[in-house]
Amino acid sequence: MSWATGLMVYIVIWWTVLFAVLPLGVRRVDKPGRGEDHGAPERPELLRKVIITSAVAAVVWLGFFVLHQLDVFSFRRLVE
Template sequence: MSFLSGFAIYFIIWWLTLFTTLPFGVKTQEDVQPGNDPGAPVQPMIVRKLIATSVISGIIFAGVYWAVDSGLIDFYNV
């Protein structure tokens, strides 16, 4: 697997993992002011979610890289 292919696969895994980690730990506002969305989070904790996304994506990518490198998955058939 070339560097560019690995980066593309990691980016896709990272992006999908980001969307799965965004809903975790969301607390909505108790006192909704006029003009505010009632579903808006009080503290979105974006940095924590980006770090968690990077760690989880790294673990998943390591598994995918191992599967491709060992021949379990043929990269050209994916």
């Protein structure tokens, strides 16, 4: 696997994990003010979620990399 392929796989995993992590710990605003949405979170804590997403994506990518290196699955077999 080239470094470009590994990077692209990590980005896809990262975005998928981000959408799974975003709803964690969200609390709605009790009394939204003028111009605020009822579903808007009080404190989105995006930096914390980005850090969690990066850590989980790294672990998942590492698992993918190990399985790929052990030739458990191969993209080339799909073409043959």
